Amino acid sequence: MIVLKTAQEKLLSALQSVSGIVERRHTLPVLANVLLRKNGSEIEFTTSDLEIQVRTRASFDGDNSTFATTVGARKLIDILRSLPSDQTVTLSANQSKLTLQGGKSRFTLQTLPSDDFPLVQEAADFGPVFKVPQATLKSLINQVHFAMAVHDIRYYLNGILFVAEGKSLTLVATDGHRLALAQATLDTDIPKQEVILPRKTVLELQRLLKDDKGSDDNTIEMRFASNQAKFSFSGMEFVTKLVEGKFPDYNRVIPKNHKNSVVLGRAPLLSSLQRAAILTSEKFKGVRVNIEPGSLRIASSNAEQEEAKEELEIDYAGDSIDIGFNVTYLMDALSNISAEMIKLELQDTNSSVLITVPEQPGFKYVVMPMRI
Numbered sequence: 001m002i003v004l005k006t007a008q009e010k011l012l013s014a015l016q017s018v019s020g021i022v023e024r025r026h027t028l029p030v031l032a033n034v035l036l037r038k039n040g041s042e043i044e045f046t047t048s049d050l051e052i053q054v055r056t057r058a059s060f061d062g063d064n065s066t067f068a069t070t071v072g073a074r075k076l077i078d079i080l081r082s083l084p085s086d087q088t089v090t091l092s093a094n095q096s097k098l099t100l101q102g103g104k105s106r107f108t109l110q111t112l113p114s115d116d117f118p119l120v121q122e123a124a125d126f127g128p129v130f131k132v133p134q135a136t137l138k139s140l141i142n143q144v145h146f147a148m149a150v151h152d153i154r155y156y157l158n159g160i161l162f163v164a165e166g167k168s169l170t171l172v173a174t175d176g177h178r179l180a181l182a183q184a185t186l187d188t189d190i191p192k193q194e195v196i197l198p199r200k201t202v203l204e205l206q207r208l209l210k211d212d213k214g215s216d217d218n219t220i221e222m223r224f225a226s227n228q229a230k231f232s233f234s235g236m237e238f239v240t241k242l243v244e245g246k247f248p249d250y251n252r253v254i255p256k257n258h259k260n261s262v263v264l265g266r267a268p269l270l271s272s273l274q275r276a277a278i279l280t281s282e283k284f285k286g287v288r289v290n291i292e293p294g295s296l297r298i299a300s301s302n303a304e305q306e307e308a309k310e311e312l313e314i315d316y317a318g319d320s321i322d323i324g325f326n327v328t329y330l331m332d333a334l335s336n337i338s339a340e341m342i343k344l345e346l347q348d349t350n351s352s353v354l355i356t357v358p359e360q361p362g363f364k365y366v367v368m369p370m371r372i
Helices: 008-019 073-082 134-147 199-208 266-277 327-335
Strands: 002-007 033-040 042-048 052-059 065-072 088-094 097-102 105-112 130-133 159-174 178-198 219-224 228-233 236-241 260-265 286-292 295-301 307-313 321-326 341-346 353-357 360-367
Touching: 002 008, 002 033, 008 033, 008 042, 008 052, 008 073, 008 088, 033 073, 052 199, 065 073, 073 097, 073 105, 130 134, 130 178, 134 159, 134 178, 134 199, 134 219, 134 327, 159 199, 178 199, 178 236, 178 327, 199 228, 199 236, 260 266, 266 286, 266 295, 266 307, 266 327, 266 341, 286 327, 321 327, 327 360
Parallel strands: none
Antiparallel strands: 002 088, 033 042, 033 065, 042 052, 052 236, 065 105, 088 097, 097 105, 130 219, 159 178, 178 360, 219 228, 228 236, 260 341, 286 295, 286 321, 295 307, 341 353, 353 360
16 A cells, blocks of 8 residues: 655655654654554654654645554654655555655565554643744744753753743743743733743754744644643644743842943854863863953863963943853853843842843843852
């Protein structure tokens, strides 16, 4: 039976859109597979890791029948990638195997029954649907994702807080040492929602969302339940578990009324930090930042007694402040901001610094100081 016949790039595109969540190693072998469900000319592709499920549909040539199976997602993608993009490929089924043919190449793959594939049970209590532009959500994720914790024992930090209320959408991420907040104003009113999306979900959305503001297919539909979120966009359905727990009160963390501030170029500061970072020790990524009227100095050193010194001219007439930071935290923020100018707001040696962008009033980034 011919399951499908199509151009290599069309099949590869459908598989790649759902395969990002497939892990290399699994306790359940079937989770390394993609579930194919054929109904006439339409085929549904589904992947799952038991917590996230991604599904897309596409129409192909082939036999007009009903059929379902599962096959190794990565293997199929690797084979398709190795074939020319303009080649017509055929996928046919015979007993418990699938055969992929392209030109004079032929690959026979083992399958597992579709009944063995564990679909995610969707929640019954989803709230109302609301839409936002894909480009808006992608931009917000890009501005905060780097501040998420990785494998933190405080599991509620391993993700992003998503707060929607009225015409405001706010995303917040923190690992306890720094905090990033990005906010956008929407065209429509949204019912109050507050959920924590898991890290893996955030990174997968970041990969899949389009940042093309001009296309018709540019919105994402969202629904939240008590323990699940559901997203629909670009012909895809994305269901994910939520992180349970209470996110820290981010408003208390953001400094207010710092008396010293300086506006300076993002790119020169980032370049200086990147050079100073070369001579920090692997474990101890500390740099000293000295701000005084007219100049900002950055200094770093390591166990081999090597040192780096950088100096930038700045328009500043506030207090002299000598403060230490983890250089990676500063570079992460500056690398994910696209604006030319940034603003640093400081109080003293022991207080967090607030980084904002004059052009984007909705962005705030807080970094705790470090003793050096």
